[in-house]
Structures are given as C-alpha cells and as structure tokens.
Amino acid sequence: MPENKNSIGIVETKVQDLGELTLENGSILVPLEIAYETYGRLSEQKDNAILICHALSGDAHAAGYHKGDAKPGWWNEYVGPGKSFDTDKYFIISTNVIGGCKGSSGPTTINPKTGKPFGSSFPFVSITDMVNAQKKLIEHMGIEKLFCVAGGSMGGMQALQWSVSFPNHLKKCIVIASTSEHSAQQISFNEVGRQAILSDPFWNNGDYGDTPPKKGLALARMVGHITYLSDDSMREKFGRKPPKGNIKTTDFAVGSYLLYQGETFVDRFDANSYIYVTKALDHFSLGKGRILSENLSGVKADFLIIAYSSDWLYPPYQSREIAKALEVNALPVTFCEINFSKGHDSFLIFNTEQSNSIKHFLESSSWGE
C-alpha cells in the first residue's frame, strides 16, 4: 500500500447472506448474498450513512487498499479522510450489485439446488432488483434512512431508483454521468458486446463452466472501452502512434491498448454477468415510456446531478432531462456540467469540480431543514 495520509488504509470485502429476494419479475433469488465494504464509522443516531453504487464493471471495493494490492479501490480519490465523501464524517457503504461477479449473488454463484453455478439459469435482475437487495443490507445494518445515495453511470441509475423506490429512506441523491433510460445508441453498444459473447464458440448458451468465451468478452470490453473515452483523450493518449513492442495483430498503439483492456478484463469478469448487467442497464427506464416527471412525483430527496461535456456515451442532455423532470416536481436540484476532457470515465478520475461539488452538496443543509 502506497503511503498516503488521506487513505483509508487496508480494507476488506465482506459478504452478507440475506436469505432471499423476490425479484421484479416474480422469481425468487436464493441465496441473496451481498458483497460490501464500509469505511468510516456509523454515528450513534445512524444518520450519517452514504451508499455508493458502482458502474457496469465495478465492485464493492470503492476505496482503500486490499492487503497486498498496489492499486486502491475505484473511487479512492473521492472517498477517504477529508475527501469528498469524508470518512471522518460519514459512514460509507459500497456494495456489489446482484447479477455481477464480485461476491454478490450472480451467475457464478452456486445454485444450491444443483450444486453448480447458476450460469444462464440465473434470473434476470433489474436496476430495481439491485436497489432492493441493497435496501435489505441497509436494513440488516439497522439503518432506517441513508444520508445519501451516490453513483456514476450505472451507479447513478441505482441512486435515481433509490429515490423513486424508497423516497423516505434517503435524504440526498448524487447522480453522475447517467441517464433515466438508455437511448437506442446506448443499447446498441451493449448489444454488440452481448452478440460478441454469443458469437464465441465457447459460449455454450451460458453454461461454459471453466472454459469461458474469453474472446467474445474481450471484444465486448474493447467496444465498451472506446465509449468510455473521448475523442480528445484518445488523441492525447495514443494519437496515431504505432504499437509498442512486436505486436503483430495491430498497427496502432490504441489497438494494443484496447487488446490489453480486453485480455485483462476476461480475468476479472464473468461473461454471463456482462450479459445480465448490460441487460439491466438497457431495460432500466425511470420514465417507463411515459413522461419522466410524472414518474418522479413521489420523490423527496435533494439532488446533485453532474454531467461531463466530453461524455458522448451519457451525453449531458440526458442529465439535463433528469434535472428538469425533478424541477417540475419542485425538488431541489443542483445541476453541474463539468468541462473535463476524459469522456464518460471523467467521473472516475479526480477533478476539483466534481470533488468540490460533492463536498459542498453533502455539507449544505437540506431543503426541509
């Protein structure tokens, strides 16, 4: 672990068995296991808990270091003593989504009925199901009301869904680089990723056991990765440079980078989970095909909505639509469009504007106070 006075230090992921969960579509998920991490201390009044929600390929390890690791959690720049999510003040909870493959129940989980991984027999889970699972963990911790739910990208969708599903159980809501529903273009990129997995001869209808469809999953990640970066950030990082070393399958540095991203992804992610989680993303529709503001009429939280001008995957217009629909409901909304060149991934990278916006939003008194 690199020395850093602002670091949380060593952390570990725990797994909580919560019994079962009835899913939106009526199926029952058993077992309901949730992988999670916590940072900071829960106050006696249990009123300082913040739930952080991860994006597509993220996990419960948001901050600090796992023993022996050189790399910290995915939002370490924003979570720690004195940071935006100040662990001296707040009790931070970060969970892995169900359907994923990082410790919570998902397709790689052993199905107690068969003794084998669920694989493709794992039930479809929605963003709402993910949020319902988180709620069960929060209840298990004895927390009645969250001080805040926050997340970027798919994490932002979960935060939004919390505000709709449990309006009385969160005070503040932070939604970054996200949307109330995927456009046809956003669905398309996920669709190509899924089709790449389905085209892999190792796919075997999802029951691939120990020989996963690596090439298909790697391709899915490569497509995805392009959409996470901006034209400018790719130019700056790679331009038209040739690849380093003797790589025969690509003529360009950006090609070898994408190949590396694809190859390393398959070691840390499950192909079925990729399909389940991208489907949850694509099926998420907060407006449910109606007018978005009408579907938000029961919402009560204070909102901070952040969008990035260079994010072409989740363009700022989608964040503005959310902000407008909340304002129609007379909800307090701070909308912040940040000029930062890193594309959709901007929310994962430290930038002062995002850091300060979150800090001030959490510290400001609530509308009702």
Place this chain on the structure above:
Amino acid sequence: MPENKNSIGIVETKVQDLGELTLENGSILVPLEIAYETYGRLSEQKDNAILICHALSGDAHAAGYHKGDAKPGWWNEYVGPGKSFDTDKYFIISTNVIGGCKGSSGPTTINPKTGKPFGSSFPFVSITDMVNAQKKLIEHMGIEKLFCVAGGSMGGMQALQWSVSFPNHLKKCIVIASTSEHSAQQISFNEVGRQAILSDPFWNNGDYGDTPPKKGLALARMVGHITYLSDDSMREKFGRKPPKGNIKTTDFAVGSYLLYQGETFVDRFDANSYIYVTKALDHFSLGKGRILSENLSGVKADFLIIAYSSDWLYPPYQSREIAKALEVNALPVTFCEINFSKGHDSFLIFNTEQSNSIKHFLESSSWGE
C-alpha cells in the same frame, strides 16, 4: 427497375485488366483489374469526366440499376439526368477500389502464381495505391484531366489524395464527411472490427477459403453500423422498442436491426477485404505527421468540402481542418456544414443542401478562368 424519368436506367459493371501496378511499398500487384461503371457521354474534348469514389463497403455501382435489381446504385439520388452529377452534362466514372471485393483486384482475386485466391498474401494497399490504380484506368480511357473527383468518407480521402498525387489532372475536388487522417477514436472502431474477424475460429490467418469468418465479419459490421448513424436518427428509427417477431438473441428492435445488418453484410463482403480496406483508411495520413497545409502546397484544384453536424464518426472539425489547410495555400474552398440528422450516412441520403452545393460547385467557373 422502378420507373423514374431521372434514372440512368440499366447499367452494368465492366472489368478492365490494366496489367500491373507498383504499390507504394514497392510490391507489384498483378493482375491489376479494375471494376468500373460509366454514366453519360464523354465529350469530344474529353473534358467532362467526373470520377466518383466510394466508401468502405461501396462498389463501382454508384447509379442506375443492374438488370433485375429493385435497388439502384449507392449514389443514385445524386447521379443521373438533371441531378447533382448531371449525366446530361458529365461523363461519370465510378470504380471499385483495389483491395476490395467487388470486381477490382483484391484478396478474393485469383493469384496467377498459385491458381488460388490471394487471401492474406494480397499486398497491403494504401489510399494512394487505390488512386494510382484509378489513374491508370483514366489514362486507359484517354482522359488527360478529370473535370472533378468526388467522394464521401473513404471516397473523400481518395478525392483528397488525387489532388495531392495528380494536381495537374483534376480541376475540381469534392470531399464529403471525410478527414485528412483518422483519429485514435476512428482507428479504434476499425480495430475492434478487425479483432472481431481475427477472433473468429474460421479466420485461419486469412486463408479461410469457402468457410469465411462470418460471425467476426458480422460483428465488425455491427460496430461500424452504429458509428454511421446518429443518436437522433437511432432514437427516431428504433427508440427503445422491442424486436419484431420471435428473436431470442436480442430484446430490442435496434438489436435485431444490427444483427440483420451484420448477417446480410457477410453475403456481400469479404473478411480479408474488410481488413485491407480498413487498414488503408487507418494508415491514410495526408499530413504525414507534419503540418497538413505544407503537404498540400502543390495542390491546384477548386474544392468543395461538406461536413454534417450530426456526423460524430467524421466530425465537422476534421473537415474544417482540411478547408483551413487548403485556404493557407490560397486555394479556392467552399466549406459547407449541413444540419441533417442522419449521422455519417447523411452523405448517402438525399438532402437538398448537399444536392444543390454539388450542382452549383460543378457549374461555377473555376478560379483560374
């Protein structure tokens, strides 16, 4: 053939054997066969010839109908009697690029030395090589100077390269939705397409014979197709609608559309050609890593540069860069950014602004006259 008084009527693709071509990299391409079509009549002075250049998956069949076909050539809306490229006035030549698979020499051509298709032994061809091959055909036709060279996307690159390679052999140059070189992002999308083909178990290092890597090529086309459309045009066309019929591998209409695009593409395109032509695109660099305007110092043509505001694959800034570099060289440039919502594919779809711009540009007297 649908009745249409503005149609050229029935046309056919011819193939001309032009011997051999020494490529930029020193290899010699034998045989040099060029597939082409012509529309209209060459004037006695041979001063009314216009060369039209196609994009990645295009061919020599730019206008009119092949016998028995219900669908006309790819630029039929712009080429015909009284149209932008008026066949009552001009003699239009349209060729298939070398490296392609639509009649000109490419990986599917039989290598006379082996009696088998070249496959992966076909030499690398550049945009400059494509243009040199076209020049040989033009010479063969006895045409000293083209009235105009025109094209969109990769066709625009060929038009640009003509103006650099043969400044004394064209009068006017039309470059639509194109660029002087691919950015890292543009390379990336092609790279993923190539990797999808290379990942297909039927790839066999390019020597796949009669069992081509269909799934890989279909994936490549799917990725490409997303980049040809705009966010708005996809929303309008598909939105979040479910697929028609009982399609089990996708939950969305846009998914079934992309699958269809991929599946039909493999019947009309060769996987090796896809790799060769996308590499030609990615390696094209008119500025050759230096200042673009300096590399254009010998250019003499009049230019019409058209960009589309909704084209995020070849964004307008790339067209503006070309226009500026030409203006630095005191060349007459008409730059036209068109608001048309169809994304990169806009240049293939009839719109009055593009139609009129081309018409007026061709009819206006040249700078030197």
